[in-house]
Structure formats: structure tokens, C-alpha cells
Amino acid sequence: MEVLRLPLSASQKGKLISAGYTSIASLSSVSPSHLALELKVSETEALEILKSVSDGSRLQSTSSSFTIVNGAQSAWDMLQEEETSVHITTSCADLDSILGGGISCKEVTEIGGVPGIGKTQLGIQLAVNVQIPYDYGGVGGKAIYIDTEGSFMVERALQIAEACSADMAEYSRLHHKGPQACEVKTMQPKDFLENIFYFRVCSYTEQIALTNYLDKFITEHKDVKVVIIDSITFHFRQDFDDMALRTRILSGMALNLMKLARKFGLAVVVLNQVTTKYADGQFHLALALGDSWSHSSTNRIILHWNGNERYAYIDKSPSLRSASAPYSVTPKGIRPSDSNNKRIKHV
Amino acid sequence: MVIKLKPQGPRCKKFEFWTKVAKVTKPQGPKWQFTLNKLYKAKWPANWSDSKLKTFWETKKNKQSPSSSSSPSTSTQMQPENLLLHHTxxxxxxxxxPILDAALGGGIPSNSITELVSESGCGKTQLSLQLLFTAQLPHGLSGSSLYLYSEFPFPYRRFAQLLHSFxxxxxxxxxxxxxxxxxxxxxxxxxxxxxxxxxxxxxSRLKHxxxxxxxxxxxxxxxxxALFRSEFENNGADLKKRSALFFKISSVLKMYAKxxxxxxxxxxxxxDLVDDSEGVSGVQVGNLEGMWTSGRRVCPALGLSWANCVNSRLFLxxxxxxEGVENGLQGDDYGGFVNRRQRRELHVVFAPHxxxxxxxYVIRKEGVFGVDR
Incomplete structure (x- = not known):
């Protein structure tokens, strides 16, 4: 379609053509300010032109991939993308099933719970599981582990990696009987450790700096598929007199993480602590960092004790129904709860 | 996002290097204001060329003494650590x-904070005094130790006993x-x-x-x-101040540890845990559903926010x-007496590893020892 057929004034059409914009396609990815500069018109006028271009193109073509704002998608595209999206398994079948297959890539997932419930264990497990190759139904990526609390223990990561490696060997023995078995290479526990990029962060300025730097780092290491922050909270619970500043810094960081998740198609897992909140005359438990932070993550999972069993509860998610499932922490890592009866509760 | 920094003071140690830079580039102005972008995206003054920046950086680096090279400079900070090296x-x-070591997977891990929780008379101080000596052993950390005490007086007699046996x-x-x-x-x-x-x-002591x-x-x-239980009152503002201080202390300790x-x-x-329904103090933290000692149900002091500050928690x-009731029935040696004994146990409440x-375990004159049963 040509510019001449657009419902524009003659002078505008003339300016467009003299600037070299003859087809609508050539206008599709131009920003209003750029156009205003090039045609020497006001920005509102440029916006008007682009609007009529988009109207015109919509009339002409039904193809949804033709949009005026760069990077915009139609819901249909997103649905198709959603169906092909990948998940990182948690190694616990019950947990995976309530999460729709595991921790989903492209999203920020927040996991909170009291000390000792297994947040760090889940973090290490995810850092290992993300490396399971495609042949074994995994993602085949690498992990970035940002440790603010110093709870990451290499010996524990090695234990979990050993168990994962043993599971993979078992799987290949079952599914690839015969000569094929040799073809699929099994990962050694040390390989798992090599593929975890571990950062230890000792202050909140370092934490902010690192989140800013991640973009560059991941551009260099494209195969990173999960970023785990253990925990986002620790450095933000000390010495902040200016709560408004804290909120601003935190929401800036959250935006940064969401951008990373979308841009590189990776999962961001943020671990959070639990604090007591005073409301309605009594204390009850709530995740730390306040109400404004609770908007920062797409999914929110709360880990809690139920009697002698650990449970995970989906507190917030745009796509999953709220449910809870038991899991257990074993020497091998996160595993399904050992009791046989199925106890996934849909609330 | 603007942080205000005072040029001096121990809390600004981290920014030492940056404050120096500021002095070079901005000689005037009473307060230094850095935007975070400036600090970390390293947007330098426009008139600085790359080569000038580089030579400046190099000279700065060379001036640093080798002992302080472990201090975080942005060039090393932004690189991930090699976990395989880490392991060794x-x-x-x-x-x-050896029995207690085996129960803790080799001992108290370095690079992290371990908390010992118990009522008085269970051997917290005993065990911590013992650690002061074992830290010097050449196959362990082979370092000296620092003992900060807030419960007075310093237990000299017990210390001398342990010293002798060690x-x-x-x-x-x-x-x-x-x-x-x-x-x-x-x-x-x-x-x-x-x-x-x-x-x-x-x-500065650790650095040099x-x-x-x-x-x-x-x-x-x-x-x-003991430090926190007297100083703060039980109202909202004080509790908030208190937990901010917890995190501050813990973060300094974790930084040194690392x-x-x-x-x-x-x-x-x-x-003591008086009533389960009383607020959130009864919430289960860690593996033990309830912590029992001397027939009472207890929970660690300082609450939930302190629990977030430590890496592992051990409970004594x-x-x-x-014991000996059966013996008493069988033989006449014990008569009608019942042989009572203190049974002490060390529990891992939570630990990442x-x-x-x-x-x-038992407490003897020579120290604290595990019992294999």
C-alpha cells in the first residue's frame, strides 16, 4: 500500500515522500519523535500521521504481526508462544503439576518461607535442574546464582548434582536400551558446578550493580536460562531510614528483572523472607518488603509447614489456579513427599 | 536514585575508592552525591578519554597493597566465582x-554464620570456648579467634581448665x-x-x-x-529498629566471613513458649516441630527476623x-533408687548443607564430647 492512498493532507504526503517514506511498511517501525525530526513537523502531527498509517494498515491486512510499536504482540501470538514455552522442573512431581510443569521461563517467580523451610534447597535444585539436557526433557541451559546471604554451600550443590546425574543415568538406561545408550552423554557432577555462575553479594549497592550488569553478562552467555536471587530481601532490611527510597530501588530492580526474563526468555526466581505483620490487632506472617513489592513478581509461591510436612502454596499467579502440594527435602534434593496418597488441594 | 555519602566514617569504607575519585574530579561542593548510575555504569566525566581512565585505574590498582587486594574492586566483583575452586x-x-564433627558434616562451616541456641546450662559457652582452641589446629582453620562476650564475667576458671586439657x-x-x-x-x-x-x-585488623x-x-x-533483650522495648518502633540492627550486624559478619x-x-x-495461640512465636522454624528442653517448650530468643540472619541453627x-530402674529390680545394688541422668542432645534445626x-553429647572436665549410641 502506498503512502499516497492514506487519508492525509497533501502537504503531509509530500513531506513523507520527499523524506523517502513511500510505502507503509517503511513507516511501521519509526518512532514519532524520529519522524517529527525528519519531516520537520511537530511531534503531535507526526503521531497523527503514524496513527493514520496504522489505521490504514489494519484495514488492508489482517496479518497481526504487522504492528506499529516495535516488539508489540497480539494476544494470539502470545498464546502460541505460551504453548511452546518451557518449564524448569523442580524434581517434585506434585509441585510441578500445580505449577503447570515447573518454574516457567520468561516470568519472575517469587518464593518465600520461614528459615529452614527449603528456599535455598529449591534454589540450588533449580540451578542444577536447568542444566538437564534436551534429550532428557530438560532445558539444557546454565544458571546464575546470586547469593546475598551466604547460604549457598558448594558441598550441598555437589550432592544434588550427583543425585541428578545418577537420575539421568538411570533414565538413559531405561529409555535407550542397546547401543543408543552410549550416544547420549551423561553429565558429570562437576559439569553441573561449572555451569552455575555464582555471585556473592555483600551489600545492596553491589546487588543493584549486579542486576544492572546482568543484561550484559547474559548477552555474553546466551545459554543462561535461570537467574536465582537468594534472597532479594537480606540487604534491604538493614538501615533504610528512607522507606520511599527503598521502594523506588526495589521496584527499579524488579523492572530490571522482568525485562531480563522477557528479553532472554529465562526464568527469574527470587527468594524472599517472611516477616511478621501487625494487622487487625494481631500478628501474622507475611512476605517481607511490604505491599508494593508484592506487585513485582508474576508468580508467588509460599512454602510453609503443615504438621511435619513441607507444603508449597501458589499465592498469586495470572495463569495458575491457587493450589498447594507437599514436597520434601531429602539428601538428594527436592523430591516428592514420601506419603503415597495424593494430596494436591485445589482451593 | 541518589545515595548521599559522607566522605569519612567507617560505614563508608566500601566507597573509599569512589570517594577518592570524587575528590579528584569534583574538588568543590560540601556533600558528595552519587547517582547509582554514575557509580556503576561508570559514566565518567565526559572530558575523560578511555586511555586516561585506564591509566587512572591502573595506578589506583598498583597503589593498593597486596593484602587489601581481596577487597571488592568492581573488576573482580562482577565476575562469577569458580565453584570448583570454591569447593577446595x-x-x-x-x-x-570426631563424633560431633561427623554429626555436623565435618564441623562448623567457614564463610557462614552458625547459631547455637540453648537454655542456660546446656553448654553453649563451653562449646564456644572449646572452639577457640580447636580453631588453631593445623588441619582445621589454623587461625586465631576472637571472642566477643556480653554475658559477664568472662569464665576464666573454665577457660583455664580447657586450656590445660587442650x-x-x-x-x-x-x-x-x-x-x-x-x-x-x-x-x-x-x-x-x-x-x-x-x-x-x-x-582494618582483618585487612592488615x-x-x-x-x-x-x-x-x-x-x-x-543478652545484648538485645535489655535495650529495646516491646513496641513497634523499637522492634523495627531492633530488627534493622540485626540485619546490619549480620551483614557485616557475613561480609567478613566471605x-x-x-x-x-x-x-x-x-x-519459654507460654501459649501456642499467642501470636506468631509458635510458628515452626526449621525441622523441629517444637523445641523441648528440661520438659519445657521453648523457642529461640529474638524472634523470626533474627532467624533470617543466620545461615544455620543448632539447638542444644x-x-x-x-536409667537403671531395671537393674534396680533385678539386683539389689540399686535398691529402690532410680538412677537419673541428664541426657544432652545437639539438634540441627536448619542448615543449608x-x-x-x-x-x-556429654560435658566433661576436658570439654564437650559426642556420644556414639
């Missing part, structure tokens, strides 16, 4: 007893009149703020170790609860068990 560097602090059990190590006490430093702390000040002053002495590899704080490979051990008291319990386990 990680050390454990032996408790001086010397006699390692005669070769302490021949040539080498005294283990040369490598133990003590300091009293009266308030939580005092503790924080002491810790901040420690940095004296050659004649071993590096500090163990910090013991006995006990943290940078200098130090094991940190903190003891904590317990409080005691209870009375009745350990599952729940428990181990019985």
Missing part, C-alpha cells in the same frame, strides 16, 4: 570431637612454649551498638594481619540475646532420663 577452599572448623592433648603442637592463648582475643560488649562498632573497627600471629578465622559472639574465610559462631538464649537440649539430625 571451603574449610570446616572442627569441634574437637595443651596436654596436643603436646607436640604446643611445645617450644607456644601458648594457645596468644591466638585468642577477647573483647567485652555492652550494647548492640557497641558490638556493631567493635565489628566495624575489626575490618600481623605477621607474627595467625589470621583471625573464628569470631564467637556469646551471646547475642572475604576472609571466617567461621562465625553466635550463641543465643531461649524463651537436655532432659532427664531415668545438612538434613535434620541429632547427636548426644
Amino acid at each position: 577452599h571451603h574449610h570446616h572448623l572442627s569441634l574437637g570431637c 595443651r596436654s592433648s596436643h603436646p607436640i603442637l604446643f611445645a617450644n612454649y607456644r601458648d594457645p592463648c596468644d591466638h585468642i582475643f577477647t573483647r567485652d560488649c555492652h550494647t548492640a551498638h557497641h558490638l556493631l562498632d567493635v565489628l566495624l573497627q575489626l575490618e 594481619p600481623k605477621e607474627t600471629r595467625l589470621d583471625i578465622k573464628l569470631i564467637v559472639i556469646d551471646s547475642i540475646a 572475604r576472609f574465610g571466617i567461621a562465625v559462631v553466635i550463641t543465643n538464649q531461649v524463651v 537440649s537436655r532432659r532427664e532420663v531415668i 545438612l538434613p535434620y539430625s541429632s547427636c548426644e
